[in-house]
Amino acid sequence: MSREEKLRLRNQVVEMFDHAYQNYMDHAYPADELMPLTCRGRVRGLEPSRGDIDDALGKFSLTLIDTLDTLVRRNHWFVLCFICFVVVVFSGLLGGHSMAVMLKEGGQHMQWYQEELLHMAKDLGLRLLPAFNTSSGLPYPRVNLKYGVRGPETRTGTETDTCTACAGTIILEFAALSRFTGDPVFEEHARRALDFLWEKRQRNSNLVGTTINIHSGEWVRRDSGVGAGIDSYYEYLLKAYILLGDDLFLQRFNIHYASIMKYISQPPLLLDVHIHKPLLPARTWMDSLLAFFPGLQVLKGDIRPAIETHEMLYQVTKKHNFLPEVTYLSAFTTDFRVHWAQHPLRPEFAESTYFLYKATGDPYYLEAGRTILDNLNRFARVPCGFAAMKDVRTGSHEDRMDSFFLAEMFKYLFLLFAEAEDLPFDVEDYVFTTEAHLLPLSLSAVPHLSSVSPNKTVIYMIAFH
Template sequence: MLFSESVLFICIFVSTLLVSFQICVCEDVKHMTKEERVLLREEARDMFYHAYNAYMENAYPADELMPLSCAGRYRGVSPNRGDIDDSMGNFSLTLIDTLDTLVVLGDLAEFAHAVKLVIKDVCFDNDIVVSVFETNIRVLGGLLSAHILTDYLQQRDGIMPWYKGELLSMAKDVGYRLLPAFNTTTGIPYARVNLKHGIKSDRLEYARETCTACAGSMILEMAALSRLTGEREFEERAHKAMDALWKMRHRGSDLMGTVLNVHSGDWVRRDSGVGAGIDSYYEYCLKAYILLGDNKYLNRFNRHYNAVMKYISQGPLLLDVHMHR
């Protein structure tokens, strides 16, 4: 595409967005009827069970279902897809990530069955390099939420009397396997860790870069793990990482970069936005305040929010800018 054609395409695209935005603002807002809400609710339920049943029938205990072959995807067995596979650790990722959804849908019988499967089949002592971020939010978060919900259901309904806190024990196991990633000069975690050997490999020791979202999306799960187990190290490590990130913001703009060096604390990519690579850091600042009641996180969120609105929010668009703007 020629440069002039590219410019024309961009102009048309932006103009369309602006017109659409004006139409949305000017039209009267119409609320959905109860029947429409019920219809959409059931459609969402059907979509969930289509995916869940397909996984359980064709892929479990693999991490994922491969939709074309209807087979399970295992690390080290299935064809490698590069970095995208770092979310998988041969620990039944899809099932762990789905546990709390079963409770939201009110399917307590299947939830109890799924919890039993996780307790019986899942092991984390695997010689596999995984994403610290993905393992934290999906595996550690999934185990913790399922434990909390099980405890709640036991007290409310008296169900699952056989459960004795096994998911919390598994969550603590995962937490300890993630802790070696925090052994950096800044306290900001490595992007990846070996579930069995920690950081003891050349591939990991020399991989010094991580994104802001990966580094700043640990505090919720780690703090919850500490509060539930009484072991403070998880929360302390996550607080230290968040404090280090806050010190790395640009003092003039309060914006964050996207990629950084975990040892030197230098920014590798100084572009700032609200998309992939940085988004959940802002989210975790606010949610850390909500969960922990620590005002410093609310202050940080407000400072970042004001910076985003001043430099990044341009009309209906959110643009990437240089953090030192």
């Protein structure tokens, strides 16, 4: 692909982002998310409940925060999904702070910045701490930002179960907050939760289940994979090593990874198994969230299986235009039958496409990125933004545009087509959170204020060959 064509596609990404973002600002702000079919904002409590999916909403301009811009705080107190709030709002504030500091230190922009975003992040971090008030140290799945967890006003605190990813996807943000502020309490809580999950792994298979009891540590769901419910637990073990330089995280990740490749990986497929009987498949389908895994394999330096799984996902994308939420897959057929046809404009396939291009330099992945762009414009673009697909087979839409679409999809696509001189910073100096917010690798040089001193040497494991 020529440099001129890459520039054209990069500019197209910018135009698409502007289309989505401006419509959010024009029709939805200060609501959390845009409803692109009806051109209005989604406000929790005013729209019909969608169940757990609404737990991330709380009248705090979620899309705005998730896209690393201005935060508007509003005086509403909802019971919120703990992990949703951490990886979207909390992470967005920390990523915004990182970018603001970088620009200020450059001497030309944001000279007025006085760590306002960091102060907000610490305030929210303190409000999240009551969620860890369990005997195990695993956080409650829901927390009230005003009243905490227990008590008649909290409307939470009775839950007993949480997903592994929900409890294990906090170390990057909480450690970053501790090292930015010098207050060790946040990192200590995150480390304790990870330690508990590690201790509760199935010792023979070295796999973890999908759902765990936050009080007893018993596995409630004993199926194990790399998709929904577990995905970012593995992601954060490796990225915690990259960000913090603590060899313990790498050792644990490598043990898990060996078991994943032994039991779950059936190239090019990744199929769930039972943690106590890992040779016994738990299901014959794959969910779309596992599309992040080839990108994680790139960070690990295991390129060949990453290429194989990405190619399989690309073939599914070519057949259905987008990755269905759940696809039936078999090692003996390539018909890729749809089980759950919804597609909420998830960015994980674009994420892995970007990392594979960075690792290999193969222009094939630029073409994959072009396919993603073309399909978004052809099938998801509507006058007021981009609408999720209700059914990839019929092309019908759903009236939703989740904040992660703006926060992640366009960021990875822009980076895919951008040249180094297009960026005001070196992206290799940062690690991506699971919501694609950027945290600086320089945090590894800040001491971990505890009785255990981590190795402060960071090796960023992307293979550029």
